[in-house]
Amino acid sequence: MESWIEWARGPAFRLALALLLLGLLRHVLLTVIGVREAMRKAGDKVLPGKRIRAAVLSWLFPVKRLGTRTVFSTASVIFHLGALLTPLFLLTHVVLVRESIGLSWPTLPPLGADLLTLAALLGLAVMLAIRVASRPVRVLSRFGDYALLVLTALPFLTGFLLAHPAWNPIPFGPAMLLHVLSADLLMALIPFTKLVHIALLPATQLVSEVGWHFIPDAGEQVARTLGKENQPI
Amino acid sequence: MERKLPYYTEPFERTGLARRFLDAFAAILTHSNYDLILDAYARLGTRCSRCTDLCQVYQATGRTEDIPCHRSELLLRVYRRYFTAPGRWKGRLFESFTLTDEHIYEMAESFYRCTACRRCKLECPMGIDHGLMTHLGRWILAEIDIIPKALLVSVREQLEGETKNTSAIPVPALIDNCQFLEEEFEEIYGVPVKFPIDVTGAEWVFFPAVSDYLLEPDTLMGVAAVMHVTKGSWTIGTGNFDGINYGLFYSDRMLGRIVRNEAKEVRRLRAGGVLVGECGHATRSATFLATYAAEDPPKLLNILQYTHRAWKEGRLGLKKGVIEERTTYHDPCNIARTNWIVEEPREILRHICADYVDMVPNRSENYCCGGGGGTVSIDEIREFRTGIGGKRKAQQIRDTGARYVVAPCANCKKQLREVCEDHGLSEVQVVGLHDLILKAIDWEALKAEAKAGPGAEPTAAAPPPGAETGKEES
Numbered sequence: 159m160e161s162w163i164e165w166a167r168g169p170a171f172r173l174a175l176a177l178l179l180l181g182l183l184r185h186v187l188l189t190v191i192g193v194r195e196a197m198r199k200a201g202d203k204v205l206p207g208k209r210i211r212a213a214v215l216s217w218l219f220p221v222k223r224l225g226t227r228t229v230f231s232t233a234s235v236i237f238h239l240g241a242l243l244t245p246l247f248l249l250t251h252v253v254l255v256r257e258s259i260g261l262s263w264p265t266l267p268p269l270g271a272d273l274l275t276l277a278a279l280l281g282l283a284v285m286l287a288i289r290v291a292s293r294p295v296r297v298l299s300r301f302g303d304y305a306l307l308v309l310t311a312l313p314f315l316t317g318f319l320l321a322h323p324a325w326n327p328i329p330f331g332p333a334m335l336l337h338v339l340s341a342d343l344l345m346a347l348i349p350f351t352k353l354v355h356i357a358l359l360p361a362t363q364l365v366s367e368v369g370w371h372f373i374p375d376a377g378e379q380v381a382r383t384l385g386k387e388n389q390p391i
Numbered sequence: 392m393e394r395k396l397p398y399y400t401e402p403f404e405r406t407g408l409a410r411r412f413l414d415a416f417a418a419i420l421t422h423s424n425y426d427l428i429l430d431a432y433a434r435l436g437t438r439c440s441r442c443t444d445l446c447q448v449y450q451a452t453g454r455t456e457d458i459p460c461h462r463s464e465l466l467l468r469v470y471r472r473y474f475t476a477p478g479r480w481k482g483r484l485f486e487s488f489t490l491t492d493e494h495i496y497e498m499a500e501s502f503y504r505c506t507a508c509r510r511c512k513l514e515c516p517m518g519i520d521h522g523l524m525t526h527l528g529r530w531i532l533a534e535i536d537i538i539p540k541a542l543l544v545s546v547r548e549q550l551e552g553e554t555k556n557t558s559a560i561p562v563p564a565l566i567d568n569c570q571f572l573e574e575e576f577e578e579i580y581g582v583p584v585k586f587p588i589d590v591t592g593a594e595w596v597f598f599p600a601v602s603d604y605l606l607e608p609d610t611l612m613g614v615a616a617v618m619h620v621t622k623g624s625w626t627i628g629t630g631n632f633d634g635i636n637y638g639l640f641y642s643d644r645m646l647g648r649i650v651r652n653e654a655k656e657v658r659r660l661r662a663g664g665v666l667v668g669e670c671g672h673a674t675r676s677a678t679f680l681a682t683y684a685a686e687d688p689p690k691l692l693n694i695l696q697y698t699h700r701a702w703k704e705g706r707l708g709l710k711k712g713v714i715e716e717r718t719t720y721h722d723p724c725n726i727a728r729t730n731w732i733v734e735e736p737r738e739i740l741r742h743i744c745a746d747y748v749d750m751v752p753n754r755s756e757n758y759c760c761g762g763g764g765g766t767v768s769i770d771e772i773r774e775f776r777t778g779i780g781g782k783r784k785a786q787q788i789r790d791t792g793a794r795y796v797v798a799p800c801a802n803c804k805k806q807l808r809e810v811c812e813d814h815g816l817s818e819v820q821v822v823g824l825h826d827l828i829l830k831a832i833d834w835e836a837l838k839a840e841a842k843a844g845p846g847a848e849p850t851a852a853a854p855p856p857g858a859e860t861g862k863e864e865s
Contacts, residue, residue, distance in 0.1 A: 189431070196424040201682030209729060217516055226444045226514050234439075297455045298438040298464075352437050355517060362435060362518030369428040369523045372682050377644030379422035384415060384534060391547040391645075 159331040166338040167254075174342035181349025182357040189361050193368055200371035205364070213363040230288050230295075237281025240274040241310070244317075245341075247271075268321075275318045282311045306351060312340035394496045398503060398769045401543060403536035409490045413473055415534035420474060423643070425527055429470045432524070435517040436460060436467065442511035442521065447758050447783040448504060459511040462501050463524040465494070466531075499537045502528040503772075506780055507640070507764030508724040513756065525764065526639075533642040541768040542637045546645050549633060550652070556601040556633035565632060568604050572612055580834045584612075584619040589660065590626035595692065596657050597627050598634030598677070599668025600801030607801065610669055613825025614694055616832055620708075621701040625666060631656035634665075634673035635801075640765030646676060647683045654684035664690025666697060669823045671723030671800035672765075674732070693726065695799055695824060699735035702742075709831040712745040716794035718827070719748050721784075721807060722757035723800035730755045736799060736824050743831040744795075750787045758783045760798070762806030773809060781810035788816060799824045 197203060216222060224231045245251060249265040256262040266274065286307045289295050316337035319326040326333060348356060355362070381387050393405065404411075420426045442459040443449050449457040456462070471478040472488050481487050502525050509522035532538070545557035554561050560568075569586035576584040587593065603611055618625050631652050638646030653665055667674045680688045701707040720740055726732040733754040740747050752758070761780030766772060777785075788796055788811065796811075798804050798821055807821040 189427075192427040192430075196427050200424065201685040202679070204681065206729070213518065217518070220516075223514070223516075227439075227441055230439070230441075292440070294440040294443040294449075294455075294458055295438065298440055298458060298460055300438070303438055352435060354434050355437070358431065358435060359517070362431060365428055365431045366512070366518050366520040366523065368424065369520060371424065372643055372647070372679070373423055374647065374683055374685060376419075376423040377642070377647045380415075380418045380534065381644060383418040383421065386534075391543070391551055 159335065163331065163335050163338065166335060166342060170342045171338065174345040178345040178348055185349060185354055186357050189358060193364060196368050197371060199373045201374040202371050205367055210363045210367055214360050217359065229284065233281045233284035236277045237285065240278025240281065244271055244274045244278065275314050278314045279311060282307055302351065306353065309340060309344055313337055313344060316340065396496065396499055397772055399540040399771055400537055401540055408492045408495050408535060411535045412495055412531060413490065415531050416469065419531060428523065429467065432463065432519050433467045433471050436519060437517055439516065441514045441516065445511045445514050447761065448780055451779040451782045456501060457504060459521040462505055463519065463521045465498050465501055466524055466528045498528055499532055502532065503539060503766060505764060506759045506761060506766055508759030509728050510759065529641045530643055538641055539769045541770065542641055542765050545768065546637050550648055555631060557635045558601045558605055560601060560604055562629045565604060572608060576612065582834060584615050586615055587626045589629050592661050593626040594624040594663045595666035596660055596662045597625050597666050597668065598653060598673060600635050600670040600673055601633035602801050603668060607823060609826040609829060610823035613823065613829035614668060616829050617698050617701065617707060617825065620832060620837065621706045626660060626662065628656045628660050630659055634667050634670055636673060636676035637765055639672055639676040646679060650676060650679045650683040653677065654680055654689055657689040664692060667693050669694060669799040669825060671725035672802060675725035693732055695732050695735050698828065699739060702739060708833055708836065709743050709828065710833050711742055713831045714744040714827055717746040717748060717792055718744040718795040718797060719750050719791040719793035721750065721760060721796055721798040721803055722754055723798065723803050724757065724759050724763050727757050728755055739824065740797060743827060748791045748793060750791055758787060760784050760803040760806040761810060762802055767802045767806040776806060777810045777813040781806060785810050785814035785816065788819060794818060794820060796821045797824050797827065
């Protein structure tokens with residue numbers, strides 16, 4: 159068991175982290191290059207910068223967005239708070255980082271970490287419940303949407319149990335292995351699933367605006383390719 | 392058996408549909424910027440269903456097929472399967488989605504149940520513009536000749552027909568019409584208001600929805616009155632006097648051609664820019680002058696902006712509170728969704744109306760009239776347009792208790808009149824903003840002023856010095 163945990167925390171973690179960082183970097187670079195290239199070819203070179211910035215900010219800090227689908231939105235916001243803060247600022251995580259590469263940063267107090275973990279889990283549970291119970295979400299959902307919710311919950315659930323041995327029904331070893339492995343898997347999957355929004359969210363409003371910036375001769379080129387140049391309408 | 396579409400099309404080749412759809416899709420991806428957008432959308436869709444809270448079509452039907460995210464997914468599925476590496480591999484190795492005729496017909500129906508109002512984009516956390524997906528989906532369909540006949544014949548007449556406009560109005564009829572309206576001015580108000588035709592060197596060439604010449608004389612008279620009072624330098628060009636651009640609704644290829652023709656007419660008349668009449672989509676499609684006439688784009692102004700500016704600068708006097716009946720304002724999606732032209736008409740209306748009320752929601756969050764995206768021209772789907780698309784709008788209008796609904800858009804006006812008819816709102820009158828402005832101009836005061844001031848009689852189109860009148864070869 160020990161050696162499995164060591165493997166999961168060592169080589170497997172490093173591989174997952176590499177996939178995560180390189181994968182996200184690739185997406186960001188390709189998006190930046192894609193946007194620049196699209197704007198270079200577009201006839202209209204002006205983008206509504208102010209409007210794009212306002213839209214991005216309103217989604218990064220979605221206070222005003224809670225009015226639509228209030229329960230779902232609130233669940234999503236508290237999940238995101240927990241999911242962003244806990245893994246990065248948990249004392250034991252920071253200690254691990256310090257021991258391996260010497261870097262260190264402030265940490266959450268234990269109670270704060272507990273509350274944020276529970277918030278993430280509660281958020282996930284509500285989102286899952288709504289996905290099952292509410293018709294429009296259910297009909298849109300695919301297997302992956304459910305699987306990702308469950309996979310995201312695993313590291314938080316096992317993490318909470320590890321921090322509270324008295325409530326933990328599973329022995330420490332398997333719980334730790336499950337915790338680290340599920341986190342590895344989640345990190346590795348982020349660039350390949352809809353979770354890629356972790357990196358791309360700030361770009362999506364921009365991409366949609368670029369979508370309306372057409373290439374002046376695109377229509378004529380399409381007609382030529384399809385052999386329709388001189389066809390009457 | 393041939394599948395029936397909800398709208399008429401011209402006969403199209405029904406064999407090899409999937410192959411040709413993919414060819415058209417591939418050609419468009421190669422030559423346009425859409426690949427970048429589809430790639431992002433195909434990865435990012437979270438299927439959260441927030442868009443269902445915003446779509447008036449879904450609200451009316453509750454059908455899965457009417458969820459904006461579901462609609463976009465129809466196209467994204469094809470994109471993923473045939474135009475991304477993982478999709479192609481999956482297709483080779485396993486049994487997976489295959490594009491069928493059935494799927495194409497589903498798209499052909501679905502993309503014309505969307506009014507392309509882009510309201511759903513407001514609440515998409517991932518910023519997905521489902522209106523843009525509808526826009527692209529329709530273009531691909533158009534390249535395999537699946538186009539509502541109503542849109543196709545209009546564009547054909549505008550680009551390749553004899554009259555060069557969507558309502559097939561011949562130039563002599565246009566001139567007659569303008570002369571008739573000038574006589575009306577003389578008769579009703581006793582003022583020599585002109586509709587200047589083919590004036591070279593004017594500041595603005597006027598592009599209304601051409602159907603206004605047939606259906607909206609009051610709107611046109613309001614526009615001419617404003618230009619007369621403000622001594623605006625404007626002209627109607629006989630080479631091209633139609634602001635309608637159904638290319639925006641089904642084909643970027645046609646969009647570009649129609650926009651270039653507008654720029655061409657402005658250059659022919661050596662004018663400064665395009666002045667769009669009361670029409671939402673005509674105004675938005677004219678913003679593509681920056682795309683298709685990028686080398687020297689003419690200026691662009693909507694008549695609402697022109698009138699508002701003139702009024703603010705004190706060049707246009709309007710009587711306060713002259714419209715006594717309760718009045719409300721419908722925001723045309725194409726000028727309101729991005730909060731572009733929303734305050735100008737409201738400021739004027741609050742001044743000239745004694746009892747102005749806003750619909751809720753409004754401005755960028757307005758509900759579409761239900762006939763957006765060109766669907767208003769498709770007469771055979773009226774039941775869908777007014778019963779489903781316009782249901783929410785009918786309720787909004789009823790809630791205001793208004794007698795006048797001001798809709799500065801030819802498409803919205805037609806649709807809203809039919810919505811009111813079909814929802815028993817017979818007391819409601821749908822009008823343009825300039826219809827009411829016409830009633831608010833104080834002609835008596837102007838005439839008195841003209842008499843008092845030395846030679847202050849306002850001239851119709853006051854072209855800049857050196858401007859000459861006369862038709863040129865186009």
